[in-house]
Amino acid sequence: MSEPIKRLRRPALWTAGAVLLLALPFYLDRFWLQAGLFAMAAAIGAIGLNLLTGATGQLSMGHAFFLAVGAYGYCVLAGDSTATLTGLNLPSWLAAVLAVALAGVAGGLFSPIAGRLQGAYLGIATLALIFIGQHVLFNAHDLTGGFNGRDVPPLSLFGVTFDESELLVAAVPFGSAEKLWYVALLALAGCALFARGVLRGRPGRAMNAIRDHRIAAGVMGVPVARYRAGVFVLSSMYAGLAGVLLALVFQRTVPEYFGMILSLEYLAMIVIGGLGSVAGAVVGAVFVSLLPQLLTRYSDALPLVSAPGTGGVAPGEASRYLYGAAVVAVVLFLPGGLVRPALRRKTTTPGE
Amino acid sequence: MSTGAPTLEVRDLTVRFAGLTALDGIGFTVRPGTVHAVIGPNGAGKSTCFNVLSGVYRATSGSVRFGGEELTGLPAHRIADLGVARTFQNLALPxxxxxxxxxxxxxxxxxxxxxxxxxxxxxxxxxxxxxxxxxxxxxxxxxxxxxxxxxxxxxxxxxxxxxxxxxxxxxMEPKLLLLDEPVAGMTAGERRATAAVVAGVRDSLGISIVLVEHDMGVVMRLADSVTVLDFGRLIADGTPASVQSDPAVVRAYLGEEATS
Structure with missing residues (x-):
């Protein structure tokens, strides 16, 4: 292939991908849009975790806690006050921004610990966040609605409300999923570009240095504790935004969801996709969040997988086995994750 | 780049790890713009000395002054901010x-x-x-x-x-450069090239250098002064030529019998 064509190929692929993603709400049904939204929200959370765990080498089991802070923070800030629930009734866009900030503050409160603990030790400390978080979610009834959770007020931006009120766009009725799709896409693009800038710039080099050789990082002038704390806050804010989006997609938040399994799922995403890169987080998030949906949709056509409640292996269970196996396979055969073999091929060809 | 690097003064530096005395009251001075070698047999405390100078280890007692600043007690990144850079014996490159x-x-x-x-x-x-x-x-x-x-x-x-x-x-545009065995594991050609680079750093950039090295050829060629450690104690300090002929140094390297 000639040089100019090669150089044009990348932007062309990106443009094609962007057009495809922008056009999807016109063609996909609600089920797939929900699945896609779920994947995009998860991708934002996974990018945040990858900044912390993949790029800086700091294990966190507390990601689900910060997702919960974002999701419930949005509900409380934007929700109406009723007899049983507290709500501040703020404009929903402001509530979304403040919920992300709130997750950042929660991360900041934990950051003195996050700055001092290294790698796996931080993982153990952050386990506490999940247990405390779920205890609060189940018991702070007037904020969280307790066991049954609480409804998520719809987002409204620039006069458009992202609820079920249908909006006709080019003869296609746009419900909440269609409208939210563009919000999520925009948020994901912004988050991905921001994280890429961080990783490729001065902070990213310092983070990688802390991961690869902590002592050398300090000797090179990187304030190790301050950087660990800073990345922890940033990662919490990503989780907070993912939480807000998940709440908007589900339209109801329940405490059950924000448990240890969720934290493990996010760790599975970054390991499967590829540690330390934005693309790895996105690919892993899409894989881990679409797999159960795919299995649910096609459970009758797949061997060994049966509809939930009929006695066989339920799709949710099957998907957990599958990505458990995927984690093991990736660790053994693709230490760089799903995105890395492609990268390696690309970097070695010009030299040879 | 850096003009007039400050003097590095190490005084009565002692480091103990749970009963083991790794450095026992050593002291030396690195004049601005010179190469100062720290040599000694394995386990003499050379790397410990570097780790204290760069803030990786804490000194039990004693002082390290660089210009007007006391380095003991500062975290590694603050020492780096003062213009102290180091390399590692085992590579620390990702x-x-x-x-x-x-x-x-x-x-x-x-x-x-x-x-x-x-x-x-x-x-x-x-x-x-x-x-x-x-x-x-x-x-x-x-x-x-x-x-x-x-x-x-x-x-x-x-x-x-x-x-x-x-x-x-x-x-890092350092004023003081700590090199931990910069030519270890190199071929003869690489050694010559690296020694030339180190000499160039001193001569054209005016950076003070502290060098830990086993290769005596490189030490004798580059160093302006030499400190010899053995079992955490300072046994000799001076010009390369005077240190080389010091009986205590010969004993430390070759053993008691070899003095004849």
């Missing part, structure tokens, strides 16, 4: 990052871009990055690595990896 990015880490203390500026790609962050990449290329050319900048550091031959680590330390 194998996957390109040489250029590894050297850019050396610019950390001289740059300011934070999370927000880097994430948003603010113009000043872009300009700062470009300016410092320019300087990194100059330093790579100074040590002879300008053609390897785009390669992952892990794919370079061992000698060049050590050179890359030296270049990374130089990228």
């Amino acid at each position: 194998p996957g990052a390109t040489v250029e990015d590894s050297l850019m880490l050396g610019r950390h203390r001289l740059t300011r871009t934070g999370f927000v500026a880097a994430g948003l790609g603010l113009p000043y962050a872009v300009r700062e990055e470009a300016r410092h990449r320019e300087r990194v290329r100059e330093i790579a050319a100074f040590v002879g690595l300008e053609d390897q900048l785009a390669r992952p550091a892990g794919t370079l031959p061992y000698g060049q990896q050590k050179l890359a680590e030296l270049a990374r330390a130089l990228c």
Whole structure:
């Protein structure tokens, strides 16, 4: 292939991908849009975790806690006050921004610990966040609605409300999923570009240095504790935004969801996709969040997988086995994750 | 680059690890713009000495003064901020990052871009990055690595990896450079090249250098003064020639019987 064509190929692929993603709400049904939204929200959370765990080498089991802070923070800030629930009734866009900030503050409160603990030790400390978080979610009834959770007020931006009120766009009725799709896409693009800038710039080099050789990082002038704390806050804010989006997609938040399994799922995403890169987080998030949906949709056509409640292996269970196996396979055969073999091929060809 | 590096004064430095005395009241002075070698048999405390100077270990007692600053008690990154750079005996280069990015880490203390500026790609962050990449290329050319900048550091031959680590330390624009066995594991040709680079650093950049090295040829050729340690004690201090003929040094290296 000639040089100019090669150089044009990348932007062309990106443009094609962007057009495809922008056009999807016109063609996909609600089920797939929900699945896609779920994947995009998860991708934002996974990018945040990858900044912390993949790029800086700091294990966190507390990601689900910060997702919960974002999701419930949005509900409380934007929700109406009723007899049983507290709500501040703020404009929903402001509530979304403040919920992300709130997750950042929660991360900041934990950051003195996050700055001092290294790698796996931080993982153990952050386990506490999940247990405390779920205890609060189940018991702070007037904020969280307790066991049954609480409804998520719809987002409204620039006069458009992202609820079920249908909006006709080019003869296609746009419900909440269609409208939210563009919000999520925009948020994901912004988050991905921001994280890429961080990783490729001065902070990213310092983070990688802390991961690869902590002592050398300090000797090179990187304030190790301050950087660990800073990345922890940033990662919490990503989780907070993912939480807000998940709440908007589900339209109801329940405490059950924000448990240890969720934290493990996010760790599975970054390991499967590829540690330390934005693309790895996105690919892993899409894989881990679409797999159960795919299995649910096609459970009758797949061997060994049966509809939930009929006695066989339920799709949710099957998907957990599958990505458990995927984690093991990736660790053994693709230490760089799903995105890395492609990268390696690309970097070695010009030299040879 | 750096004009008039301050004097490094080590006084009565003692380091104990749970009963083991790694350094026992040693002291030496590194005059500005000179190469000072610290030598001694294995386990003499040379690396411990480096780890205290660079803030990796805490001193039990004693003082290390660099210019007007007391270094003992400062965290590693604050010592780096004062212009003290070091290399490691075993390589501390991330194998996957390109040489250029590894050297850019050396610019950390001289740059300011934070999370927000880097994430948003603010113009000043872009300009700062470009300016410092320019300087990194100059330093790579100074040590002879300008053609390897785009390669992952892990794919370079061992000698060049050590050179890359030296270049990374130089990228910090240090006033004092601590080199921990810079020519260990190198071929004869690489040794000569590295020794020439180290001499060039002293002569053309005016940086003070503390050198831990086993290769006596390199030490004798480069060092302006030499401190000899044995079992954590200082046994000799002086010019290379006087130290070489010191009976205590000969005993430490060759044993009691070999003095004849």
